[in-house]
Amino acid sequence: MSKLRLATAWLGGCSGCHMSLLDLGELLVGLADRIDLVYGPLVDAKQFPEQVDLALIEGAVANLENLELLQQIRRNSRLLVSFGDCAITGNVTSLRNIFKVDDLLTGVYQAGPGSLPRSGEDGHVLPELLPRVLPLHQVVEVDAFIPGCPPDPDRILAAITAALNGEPIQLSEEMRTFG
Amino acid sequence: MPAITLTINNELFSARKEQTILEIAREHGIDIPTLCHFEGLEAMGGCRLCLVELQGSPRPVPACITKAAEGMVITTSSDKLIEYRKMLVELLLAERTHTCSICVQNNNCELQTLAAKLGIDHVRFDYLHQQLPMDASRERFALDHNRCVLCLRCVRVCDAVEGAHTWDVRGRGSTSRIVADLDRPWGNSTSCTDCGKCVQLCPTGALYKKGATVGEMKKERSFLNRILERRRLAAQGRSL
Amino acid sequence: MNRGELAELAEATLQKQQACRLRLLVCCGTPCVAAGAEAVVAALREQLTGLGNLADLELVSTGCQGPCSRGPLLTVLQPGQPEQVWEKVTPELACTVLNTALQQQHLPEQNLLPQDWPFFNRQTRLVLANSGRIDPESLEQYIARGGYESLAQALHEMTPDDVCDGVVQSGLRGRGGGGYPTGLKWQLVRKSSGSRKFVVANGDEGDPGAYMDRSLMESDPHRILEGIAIAGYAIGADQGYIYVRGEYPVAAQRLRKAIKDAERAGLLGSRVLDSSFSFRIDIRIGAGAFVCGEETALLGSIMGRRGQPRIRPPYPAEAGLWGCPTLINNVETFGNIPSIFSIGPQAFSAYGNGKSRGTKVFALCGEVVNNGLIEVPMGIPLREIVYEIGGGLANGATFKAAQTGGPSGGCIPAEKLDTPVDYENLQALGSIMGSGGLIVMGEQSCMVDVARFFMEFCLDESCGKCVPCRTGTVEIYRLLSRICNGSASQRDLQTLEQLCVMMKDTSLCGLGAAAPNPVLSTLRWFRQEYEAHVKDRRCPAGVCSMNELPLHLLGEQLLQRISALRCDGEEY
Ligand SMILES: Cc1cc2nc3c(=O)[nH]c(=O)nc-3n(C[C@H](O)[C@H](O)[C@H](O)COP(=O)(O)O)c2cc1C
Ligand code: SF4
Numbered sequence: 001m002s003k004l005r006l007a008t009a010w011l012g013g014c015s016g017c018h019m020s021l022l023d024l025g026e027l028l029v030g031l032a033d034r035i036d037l038v039y040g041p042l043v044d045a046k047q048f049p050e051q052v053d054l055a056l057i058e059g060a061v062a063n064l065e066n067l068e069l070l071q072q073i074r075r076n077s078r079l080l081v082s083f084g085d086c087a088i089t090g091n092v093t094s095l096r097n098i099f100k101v102d103d104l105l106t107g108v109y110q111a112g113p114g115s116l117p118r119s120g121e122d123g124h125v126l127p128e129l130l131p132r133v134l135p136l137h138q139v140v141e142v143d144a145f146i147p148g149c150p151p152d153p154d155r156i157l158a159a160i161t162a163a164l165n166g167e168p169i170q171l172s173e174e175m176r177t178f179g
Numbered sequence: 180m181p182a183i184t185l186t187i188n189n190e191l192f193s194a195r196k197e198q199t200i201l202e203i204a205r206e207h208g209i210d211i212p213t214l215c216h217f218e219g220l221e222a223m224g225g226c227r228l229c230l231v232e233l234q235g236s237p238r239p240v241p242a243c244i245t246k247a248a249e250g251m252v253i254t255t256s257s258d259k260l261i262e263y264r265k266m267l268v269e270l271l272l273a274e275r276t277h278t279c280s281i282c283v284q285n286n287n288c289e290l291q292t293l294a295a296k297l298g299i300d301h302v303r304f305d306y307l308h309q310q311l312p313m314d315a316s317r318e319r320f321a322l323d324h325n326r327c328v329l330c331l332r333c334v335r336v337c338d339a340v341e342g343a344h345t346w347d348v349r350g351r352g353s354t355s356r357i358v359a360d361l362d363r364p365w366g367n368s369t370s371c372t373d374c375g376k377c378v379q380l381c382p383t384g385a386l387y388k389k390g391a392t393v394g395e396m397k398k399e400r401s402f403l404n405r406i407l408e409r410r411r412l413a414a415q416g417r418s419l
Numbered sequence: 420m421n422r423g424e425l426a427e428l429a430e431a432t433l434q435k436q437q438a439c440r441l442r443l444l445v446c447c448g449t450p451c452v453a454a455g456a457e458a459v460v461a462a463l464r465e466q467l468t469g470l471g472n473l474a475d476l477e478l479v480s481t482g483c484q485g486p487c488s489r490g491p492l493l494t495v496l497q498p499g500q501p502e503q504v505w506e507k508v509t510p511e512l513a514c515t516v517l518n519t520a521l522q523q524q525h526l527p528e529q530n531l532l533p534q535d536w537p538f539f540n541r542q543t544r545l546v547l548a549n550s551g552r553i554d555p556e557s558l559e560q561y562i563a564r565g566g567y568e569s570l571a572q573a574l575h576e577m578t579p580d581d582v583c584d585g586v587v588q589s590g591l592r593g594r595g596g597g598g599y600p601t602g603l604k605w606q607l608v609r610k611s612s613g614s615r616k617f618v619v620a621n622g623d624e625g626d627p628g629a630y631m632d633r634s635l636m637e638s639d640p641h642r643i644l645e646g647i648a649i650a651g652y653a654i655g656a657d658q659g660y661i662y663v664r665g666e667y668p669v670a671a672q673r674l675r676k677a678i679k680d681a682e683r684a685g686l687l688g689s690r691v692l693d694s695s696f697s698f699r700i701d702i703r704i705g706a707g708a709f710v711c712g713e714e715t716a717l718l719g720s721i722m723g724r725r726g727q728p729r730i731r732p733p734y735p736a737e738a739g740l741w742g743c744p745t746l747i748n749n750v751e752t753f754g755n756i757p758s759i760f761s762i763g764p765q766a767f768s769a770y771g772n773g774k775s776r777g778t779k780v781f782a783l784c785g786e787v788v789n790n791g792l793i794e795v796p797m798g799i800p801l802r803e804i805v806y807e808i809g810g811g812l813a814n815g816a817t818f819k820a821a822q823t824g825g826p827s828g829g830c831i832p833a834e835k836l837d838t839p840v841d842y843e844n845l846q847a848l849g850s851i852m853g854s855g856g857l858i859v860m861g862e863q864s865c866m867v868d869v870a871r872f873f874m875e876f877c878l879d880e881s882c883g884k885c886v887p888c889r890t891g892t893v894e895i896y897r898l899l900s901r902i903c904n905g906s907a908s909q910r911d912l913q914t915l916e917q918l919c920v921m922m923k924d925t926s927l928c929g930l931g932a933a934a935p936n937p938v939l940s941t942l943r944w945f946r947q948e949y950e951a952h953v954k955d956r957r958c959p960a961g962v963c964s965m966n967e968l969p970l971h972l973l974g975e976q977l978l979q980r981i982s983a984l985r986c987d988g989e990e991y
């Protein structure tokens with residue numbers, strides 16, 4: 001049986017969801033037989049590959065780079081899963097939505113103690129921020145959701161197991177809570 | 180007390196005349212989701228989660244406030260009702276900034292629980308991200324408007340049970356907001372007795388005890404049980 | 420005053436009027452005042468003073484005469500001659516008319532409206548019978564036109580049950596929008612038991628663009644008082660309230676004066692017209708909230724509470740003001756009552772169509788040639804209103820749709836122009852009769868934009884008590900805005916429909932339940948316009964800016980920009 005091609009990605013989030021994935025601990029060893037991890041912060045791949053079976057996407061869509069990557073992920077993946085609250089609700093990442101982008105950049109990089117990275121103003125160093133941080137499903141079609149901040153390992157396991165078994169990824173009531 | 184007979188989900192039940200559909204359903208273990216309602220407080224019918232289908236009525240009716248009547252035929256769950264309830268909770272989640280992960284009420288929240296129970300794993304509407312303040316001016320309690328669902332339990336319990344009527348609503352529509360003493364900082368309120376009833380009945384993390392950090396706020400309501408039960412029965416003309 | 424004295428006063432005033440060789444009626448309705456009617460009155464007054472204020476020359480400042488967009492209006496009555504009406508009257512023109520009439524010369528043709536003008540000819544004026552014909556501040560002039568005779572008839576010749584039956588027979592239905600049978604409501608309140616009963620007249624009129632009720636209150640206040648008093652007698656109330664919205668100070672002031680005059684004349688207060696019936700009326704002023712037109716919110720507001728609807732039942736007929744049985748009707752509904760008893764319920768119900776009897780007042784506006792206030796028999800085809808009374812579309816535009824019922828209503832497309840305008844037929848088309856706003860739109864109007872306008876109104880006016888209306892209006896508004904600015908996706912369109920249906924079914928009061936109507940109705944008749952906005956990013960009417968991109972296109976555009984940067988050899 002061919003292995004499930006799993007990709008993970010880290011958009012506008014804190015990497016906590018990936019930490020939680022690692023918290024699966026020794027269970028990961030068992031999964032390794034059935035899964036090929038083809039992309040993500042945990043592997044060394046520069047390009048998002050073709051023909052991914054399952055993509056777990058952490059974080060919200062906050063900037064142009066996120067948007068570009070997410071659209072590519074959607075094109076190349078069979079199942080795209082919003083992985084964690086930031087991906088589903090915008091969560092903490094979206095708290096900046098009460099500010100205008102310009103005010104935010106000014107506030108953080110100019111009015112505040114820091115200074116803007118060299119040539120950052122041209123938008124060549126910092127990926128351009130979107131006007132609003134968006135949950136994934138407002139940008140692309142999303143096939144399933146794993147809520148939680150971060151989602152408990154058992155939720156992640158349940159989702160991956162369902163995908164492995166070719167079942168729809170639909171978490172039970174206790175596994176569905178945000179936060 | 181005159182008895183009546185009605186049908187809920189194809190089953191016949193007998194009930195007392197002054198009871199609401201919700202009370203009868205709950206007495207018989209039939210679950211109807213609610214949010215704004217709290218037994219013993221005057222029902223207001225605002226959240227619309229308890230809507231049930233009543234034969235002969237063109238639109239669903241709120242179970243928390245609709246008195247049962249002889250011969251009613253009621254359905255408490257259907258695809259349509261489930262879909263409506265989901266949408267309503269999604270609207271609430273989108274309306275204010277419910278970032279559960281950094282909320283005092285995380286894991287003890289009625290809104291959060293309802294969402295999970297109704298099968299909501301994402302919200303299809305725009306998050307409004309209103310910029311709302313917090314009021315931490317009171318010594319022991321605080322109010323975070325960002326988590327308020329405007330259920331008005333606080334308003335009602337403070338008025339009807341504590342008798343202080345500290346809380347009320349200002350503005351209208353989506354700009355409505357809970358205010359203390361005609362819109363003063365809660366800390367300056369002279370009517371508030373610090374009884375904490377509003378805090379304990381608040382379904383979400385909008386009203387909480389200071390000092391609680393993420394997930395630490397648990398609502399403690401047992402001290403209100405007796406008085407609320409007495410009020411509930413009184414509304415039907417009965418006593419404890 | 421007793422019944423005989425009432426009749427004497429009517430006779431005397433009428434004789435005085437008939438003895439006049441010239442009566443000048445200047446419209447002083449709000450639109451005409453805005454167009455300069457006061458200067459016209461002043462100029463005529465000066466001339467008349469110069470002539471020594473002769474008893475057989477009368478100058479009357481009336482309420483609205485009808486064709487408001489053509490104001491100021493001057494109507495001239497001379498014995499034995501057809502009445503003549505001038506539009507857009509200046510002080511100079513008015514003086515010329517006066518002088519030529521006095522010299523019995525040919526009156527000026529300039530701005531003279533044609534004798535057979537359909538705007539006047541096609542109307543049937545029952546409720547508006549006195550509007551524009553009398554000085555609203557004159558009790559005598561109202562009495563001269565048969566005013567308070569219906570009240571006298573009710574008090575002296577009929578039992579309260581007879582009165583209720585009469586209203587039932589007339590077939591009158593509520594003019595506030597819902598169309599509930601008025602007689603039935605009166606009977607319900609009559610049968611309800613309570614320590615006291617109240618009558619409330621709803622003059623809150625919050626629909627944008629509607630001004631029928633204001634005009635009626637300003638132009639013929641005694642008619643409303645008479646209607647309310649008859650209702651009070653019929654249901655057994657001793658107190659009435661008129662709830663006037665805060666934006667209508669003139670209406671409130673006229674009603675106040677009318678109440679005072681009527682009380683002084685013994686037509687209100689204790690022992691009305693020497694009968695055993697005593698009845699007081701007071702004014703309550705709203706603070707300008709659309710939702711306070713909803714009956715339970717209105718009653719709450721009268722009692723000094725927050726203007727918020729509550730769940731019915733109990734209906735006001737059982738438990739209204741302070742828990743007492745309360746009759747609440749629209750002011751136009753009350754305005755119909757004196758007519759019912761003056762012409763008789765049978766004659767009244769001879770007007771109309773199907774289950775909709777009598778007449779309806781509309782505020783006709785939008786892209787028609789003749790804007791103004793009209794009264795037509797129920798069941799008149801929409802085409803007749805638009806093309807004959809309204810004179811067709813201005814600037815040769817093509818009719819696209821008519822909107823009725825304001826933010827709670829919907830639109831009627833061109834292919835339904837022959838629909839009879841009555842409760843049932845409008846409802847069948849997904850619109851409502853509403854309180855009487857009628858906006859005519861040509862092809863220059865974008866239906867999505869129209870829907871968005873009404874949704875913005877509703878989101879502003881939602882009281883906030885229930886979730887679907889409080890938040891649903893905001894979300895629907897955002898979806899419509901996206902459609903209008905070109906950034907909507909097909910899924911947005913789907914979400915829009917789902918939300919609308921849900922809101923209609925779940926909102927607590929009529930505001931939220933009806934708020935999706937303008938969207939649903941435009942979706943029903945003009946879906947292709949929505950599709951054009953979403954699929955082709957094009958506004959067929961050319962109204963919407965369409966200057967934003969949907970996310971998927973935004974992404975592509977931005978990506979192109981990035982790759983262009985990369986090609987420049989720059990670091991990303
Ligand atoms: C949101 C809302 C606004 C309303 N506004 C008015 C109004 O401005 N005037 C009015 O007469 N009725 C209004 N109504 C209808 C009233 O609730 C009530 O049905 C009416 O006054 C009854 O009088 P009728 O039977 O004579 O029509 C409104 C209803 C709703 C739901
Ligand atoms: S109040 Fe409830 S739903 Fe809102 S953020 Fe807190 S835990 Fe989440």
Ligand code: SF4
Nearest residue numbers: 327328330331333381
């Ligand atoms: S503060 Fe709490 S109890 Fe009060 S209205 Fe808001 S959510 Fe309800």
Ligand code: SF4
Nearest residue numbers: 882883885888928931
């Ligand atoms: S439908 Fe709107 S106006 Fe009516 S109660 Fe609900 S929130 Fe208030």
Ligand code: FES
Nearest residue numbers: 224226227229243
């Ligand atoms: S619980 Fe009944 S409406 Fe909120």
Ligand code: FES
Nearest residue numbers: 448451483485487
């Ligand atoms: S106000 Fe003068 S015609 Fe209407």
